[in-house]
Amino acid sequence: MHKANSHFTDYGIPVSAEEERTAAMCINVDREIRFVIAAKGFVLIINPENGYSKQVFFPDNNLEYPFSSFSSNGLFYTGAGTMFMVLDPFLERFVYYRVIKNGEEILGFSFGEDKVGNIYFTSYPHCHLLCYHPKTKEIVDFGSMDSSEKYPGSLAIDQMGWAYIGIGTENKNIVAFHLEKGYKKNLILDLQRQKGAGYVYLGEDGKVYGHTDASDLKDVNYSLRWMKFSDGEFQYIDSNELSPSSFSGTGFQKIHRNLETNYQVILYSLSERIIRMIHKETGESKTITFTYFSDGAILSTLCFGPDGHIYGTSMHPLQFFRFDISTGKTTNFGGQIIEKGGGGNICAYASNGSLLIGVAYAGGKLYVFDTSKAFIYKDNPKLVLQEEKIHRPRCAIALSDRQHIIWGGFPGYGMVGGALGIYHIETEKNQLITHENVVVNQSTVSLAELSSGEILGGTSIETPGGAQLREKEGCLYVLDWKSKVVKHKFTPIKGAREISLIYVDSFDRAHCLTDQSVYFVCNPYQQEILYQQDLSSWGNVIREGFVYDITSKTLFCLLSKTLLKIEISKEKVYEPKVVQRLVREASSGIVFFNKQIFYGSGSHLFSIQTEK
Numbered sequence: 001m002h003k004a005n006s007h008f009t010d011y012g013i014p015v016s017a018e019e020e021r022t023a024a025m026c027i028n029v030d031r032e033i034r035f036v037i038a039a040k041g042f043v044l045i046i047n048p049e050n051g052y053s054k055q056v057f058f059p060d061n062n063l064e065y066p067f068s069s070f071s072s073n074g075l076f077y078t079g080a081g082t083m084f085m086v087l088d089p090f091l092e093r094f095v096y097y098r099v100i101k102n103g104e105e106i107l108g109f110s111f112g113e114d115k116v117g118n119i120y121f122t123s124y125p126h127c128h129l130l131c132y133h134p135k136t137k138e139i140v141d142f143g144s145m146d147s148s149e150k151y152p153g154s155l156a157i158d159q160m161g162w163a164y165i166g167i168g169t170e171n172k173n174i175v176a177f178h179l180e181k182g183y184k185k186n187l188i189l190d191l192q193r194q195k196g197a198g199y200v201y202l203g204e205d206g207k208v209y210g211h212t213d214a215s216d217l218k219d220v221n222y223s224l225r226w227m228k229f230s231d232g233e234f235q236y237i238d239s240n241e242l243s244p245s246s247f248s249g250t251g252f253q254k255i256h257r258n259l260e261t262n263y264q265v266i267l268y269s270l271s272e273r274i275i276r277m278i279h280k281e282t283g284e285s286k287t288i289t290f291t292y293f294s295d296g297a298i299l300s301t302l303c304f305g306p307d308g309h310i311y312g313t314s315m316h317p318l319q320f321f322r323f324d325i326s327t328g329k330t331t332n333f334g335g336q337i338i339e340k341g342g343g344g345n346i347c348a349y350a351s352n353g354s355l356l357i358g359v360a361y362a363g364g365k366l367y368v369f370d371t372s373k374a375f376i377y378k379d380n381p382k383l384v385l386q387e388e389k390i391h392r393p394r395c396a397i398a399l400s401d402r403q404h405i406i407w408g409g410f411p412g413y414g415m416v417g418g419a420l421g422i423y424h425i426e427t428e429k430n431q432l433i434t435h436e437n438v439v440v441n442q443s444t445v446s447l448a449e450l451s452s453g454e455i456l457g458g459t460s461i462e463t464p465g466g467a468q469l470r471e472k473e474g475c476l477y478v479l480d481w482k483s484k485v486v487k488h489k490f491t492p493i494k495g496a497r498e499i500s501l502i503y504v505d506s507f508d509r510a511h512c513l514t515d516q517s518v519y520f521v522c523n524p525y526q527q528e529i530l531y532q533q534d535l536s537s538w539g540n541v542i543r544e545g546f547v548y549d550i551t552s553k554t555l556f557c558l559l560s561k562t563l564l565k566i567e568i569s570k571e572k573v574y575e576p577k578v579v580q581r582l583v584r585e586a587s588s589g590i591v592f593f594n595k596q597i598f599y600g601s602g603s604h605l606f607s608i609q610t611e612k
Helices: none
Strands: 008-010 022-027 033-039 042-046 053-057 066-072 075-080 083-088 093-099 106-113 119-124 128-133 138-144 151-157 162-169 173-178 184-186 196-202 208-214 226-230 233-237 263-269 274-279 285-289 298-304 310-315 320-324 329-334 345-352 355-361 365-370 382-386 392-398 404-410 420-424 429-433 443-449 455-460 476-480 485-490 499-504 510-514 518-523 528-534 541-549 554-559 562-567 577-581 588-593 596-601 604-609
Touching: 022 075, 022 263, 033 066, 033 075, 033 263, 066 119, 075 106, 075 119, 083 106, 083 128, 106 162, 119 151, 151 208, 162 208, 162 226, 173 196, 298 345, 298 541, 298 596, 298 604, 310 345, 310 355, 310 588, 345 404, 345 541, 355 392, 355 404, 404 455, 443 499, 455 499, 499 541, 510 541, 554 588, 554 596, 577 604
Parallel strands: 022 066, 066 106, 106 151, 151 196, 298 588, 345 392, 392 443, 541 588
Antiparallel strands: 008 604, 022 033, 033 042, 042 053, 066 075, 075 083, 083 093, 106 119, 119 128, 128 138, 151 162, 162 173, 162 196, 173 184, 196 208, 208 226, 226 233, 263 274, 274 285, 298 310, 310 320, 320 329, 345 355, 355 365, 365 382, 392 404, 404 420, 404 443, 420 429, 443 455, 455 476, 476 485, 499 510, 510 518, 518 528, 541 554, 554 562, 562 577, 588 596, 596 604
């Protein structure tokens, strides 16, 4: 249903779905069971016996994502943002919650329990260890367990009063902490603290096991050197000496206590609204479908396809949709059509003929969509490659030679400096230029082509995969992509951490926006700033916020709160002018068609008229 006023139109929610983040099987004293799935802002409680489901929202309108969960004595423990929560799935309500203001951003990154039933949990980004006492409702914060790392991905408590925390990603670690004495020590030597993550778990035998071979936060079930922990120490053991964990699955399919009841969950998906289970005694399989209320998934970058339709994906979960501008109809193809799509999104697109090339988080995936054909799983779109050195893509452009796509972004967990990819459409081959050969320790997040055929790139110093920052300011560079040689590079705006957007006009002037909404125009060859203005009062930068209208010779700039326009002329550089204040803030952009700007506002697709 479309809602419109004189200048704005709301086309509704293209993707009405949520993404599961964590789950647990809860068992009460009567051996009744409930399967609980936690998602952004709510939990879903399912009775495996009869398929009944109940959606329970987080307290105080908390709309943050959970990261992990734990089941004990019939209760479900999780955290979201700065809130710690305890759910009774049989009463179908939260029986305790508390906002903890200790400087951390995310509570409940991992969970554990001691022999008397106290619940322990960790936080991001300073790796705090905390304890909840169910009897007194007291919460104790033991402080940071690692001075540099951010991700405490696993936690286990032994019978001797020691907590073990598996930490990563840039410098993996396993920390042992004595809960009464407050004594803390690293169990990995400094020389061994390389990229990766430590991993620990409590076995069914009550002993703690783990390893240091996790390549990222999801890869934890395989190691060549397993460890057994006790009394703050460890010894190496063979894998056949391991006791099973009470956690099963990996990533967002991780489930606590899944193997302890007659019903075992084989697969669950909030976005597809389905659970598949098997009864362990009878072998009978069961499929449960359910419904829930959703505000919709937040939209990622939009793209104007070569067939005249708008394409895009949602973020967490990744579902692919098409919007027909002429009819106003949205078609959601779902998430299953995108091979290995999972919980990410397509961050940037480039167009060539009937083809759309989309680059996706997570894992640096490159997909080829043929818009002239039907969309069929594994056939169209086609997953061509994955590149961990561009784990979080941010930009992609089609070159004027109509043969190559240039794309870039941030690297994977624990890494600094993303690579640049050069993809050849016909051969489907991808060449990499590492950050050491572009701008050391920085990632390319914006791209444009100059009239010479050379590439202008903008960088970011950020490290969203958990590594420590190495640099202070983002820069611009000019790359001869054929020889893979950077000819020039410079820092255009002092203190700017990122050059987020670039548009090169027909006069080879670069129009750019920094991460703090500073707009500037420069001559990239002479490294000369021609114009500069702080636009932050008009809003924040959004992905793909520039679009050029050739008929009016106008560059449109969409910020989170305002649509602006910039006249492009050979004679001079013009200041941005306000077109419209937005009735709903923009979060992703943008497509220009028939004097309309289409953009994402959270989960909604909007358009705004560029002329009154």
